[in-house]
Amino acid sequence: MKQNKRWLAPLALFCLLLLFSGCGSHYEPDALSYVLLIGIDEGTQNNLRISFMIANPKELAGGSGAQNSTGGGDEVKGTASPVATVESPSLYAAMNMVNTFVGRKISLMHAKGIIFSEKMARNGSMAIFIPALTQYRETRGTAFLAVSKDKPEKILHEMKPLLEANPAKYIELLAATSQYTGFIPSIQLQEFYNESKVEGIAPVSILFASSKNKPSEDGKGSLRREGAYVAGQMAKRGGVALEAMGAAAFRDGKMVGELNGDETTLQAMLRGKFKRGIFSMEDPLKPKNILSMDVVSARKPKIKVRLTNQGAVIDAKISLEGNLLGATSTIDYALPKYRPILEKDFSDMIKKQAEDLIIKTQQEYKADILGFGTKARHLVLTQKQWQELKWRDLYEQAEVNIEVDYKLRRTGNLFRIMPLLKPEQGIDEGDNPQ
Template identity: 25%
Template sequence: MKIILLPRILGKNLEIDTEEGGIITKQKSVVWLLSITILFTLTGCWNRVELNELAVTVAMGLDKKGNKILLSQQIVNPGAIAAKGGAASSDAPVTLFKETGNSLQEAGRKMTTSSTRKVYTGQLQMLIISEELAKEGLSDVLDHISRDHQYRKDFFVVIARGTKAENILKVYTLIDRIPPNKMKHSLDNSSKALGTTAAVKMDQFMSDIINKEKEAVLTGIKVYGNRALGETTENGQQIDPGAKLQYHGLAVFKKDRLVGWLNEEASKGYNYTQGEIHSTTVEFPCPRGKKKINVEVLRTQEKTQFKKINGTPQIDIKVSLEGNVADAQCDIDLSRPETITQLEKLTEKDIKRTIAAALKAAQKKYKSDIFGFGHVINHTNPKYWEKIQKDWYHEFPNLQVNVEVKADIQRIFLTKKSFRERMEE
């Protein structure tokens, strides 16, 4: 057996058995100590920066400025979040830095000339892209973000609708003093409780952009009210602020370019086809009279399938849901099973209408497969998809889509009679 003596480390010789691959030492603890020492050297933070040396970006806006990009970064003001003793400061909780450049990277580097700290985007929560920039294409912007290790890719992306992205970042908000917190929570809550928005994160957006089987969508955000007042600290101190941020509609993409918008009705219809309706309300006229009735949708399931009938390709979308009668202004007897059946049919009809609106906009107006029908076809019949994928933009607008909705109203809350009926008893 051949023994090799390695140099003395920590005062001990290591003996290695080269035939059996084992380590023979007079004191095994030396090996463990050596291993720990090596691990410390491997995990050291050679480029560590202290927190008080960073300017933490929580929201970013991208606009066009001539032939250049205008980069706006909303940076947290730590001293304004909470003063000593926990009292809120009257100072602005965030500050806005802006810089232009031929690229996103150049604009970001130039920003160091105005910031006293290193700008850090690892805590980015919201990216707002202007409608104007999105219409020209986002491939260059997405290329930089995908390569830069500092971006975590788990932040939300939205489109500034009818205004610049920097204007969105200038609005002071209530409840959440940090505006991106408000935008993030509002987007997440509205997508779950209303169904007219889509909470899309950067990693999903980039995946949809490069995916040849599905196009991307993003939620639009607008400034409502007096935008000039919204840029003052007083806006965040009023019960009824003069300017508010509100989400509105879904932006439809074709590859990396924004090509148009879905209204709220079509946006909800789109989310039904994606199985992304967690909870919402369906409102329609009463069977008799001009009053309204509301059904609260609690759970939905969606199933999309591809088939060919007599050589004709078709997509079948089946949506099933459970719901409650939430608001009944009608003069109807909710204790009768046939009344519930009638309300189920009206609910199904209304949901089919919203889905039809989304299909019409995507197929006929924008010719953009935001539904991912290409993915369904490829998953079901790869050979057929391989045959048509090069001409998918021509095939998609004429694709036959069949929609089936099944509603199951299980509860009518605490009473079977309307409040007006109980008043007249």
């Protein structure tokens, strides 16, 4: 009998706990409107103009992926991701206002990204907004952060995936292109907020723009690297009518400049975030020909910071390796006499680009977007000493030494590279004059 009584208290406690279980929000999933993207801009009739891209469960379940819209940009029946825009005093007021006509309660629990206008980024109002976003329990700290050169509302309307029925999947894949192109930064809301709060590193964000530059049918083009563009500059036709290319650089909460695709790749290399990318370059032995290489990070960069009587000295070593994808010349870079030439030429190119970017951050942006300051904290013992060090002033005058180590691992599937047969030029079968 006493043994049975010992079990009564735990059993009663267990039954009591069952009364407290259940859905925390008390809203059923089919009573919520899930926001996929948020666009934030300055308003004309109120403080803010807030746009929400909302998932349409009916269309997603049908898998139609229909992306119809009227000429004025207003969504019609059959749209997988309708966009609702209101002007309001705050983001959360906008959510409440949208609730009056959407029919379901707005929820940010599945918001994949947040896009601000360039105007808000440059005047500093974007940075003021960031803490309020991270404060709200439904906001995902893993959402990507972007700046739009066009109205964010326009970007949301243009975001109509061609290959994905589910716009949420498209948004995730678009942000993930940083892993294999390097043309946009890998930056999340919480990370941006953290870097904005500390000395020794300045944040960047993704750069968006609608497509404007269509390829010309006349004229003759010249060589321009694939990463030499910022969003809105690519010559393109077809596909989704927007571009994610480059980054926006910030100092003291304000956008101070833009990085093109190449500079964004170099920033990722020096931050240790670079994964993989395709690089084009002139053939070092035949400059009129183009080489393409698939380059990956061999290991994290080695960054060392030290103080001298002349100021701060930063030593950075970038380690890369890659494969030759194709070359328009007939030079066989698999041969031992040619391979070191290509490796050195590519290393020199990356070194020159990195040095140019560093000078730009020191003289134009005056912001350590490369995060060298995080490696300089070991120079002091206390927070007070770190503040007295004044890293920002030190960085502007710092001497930065860049070393790039590149190793060519593979040169393609051909055992030997042979030229086209040209007997009149003395090139016979089996001959390679190179």
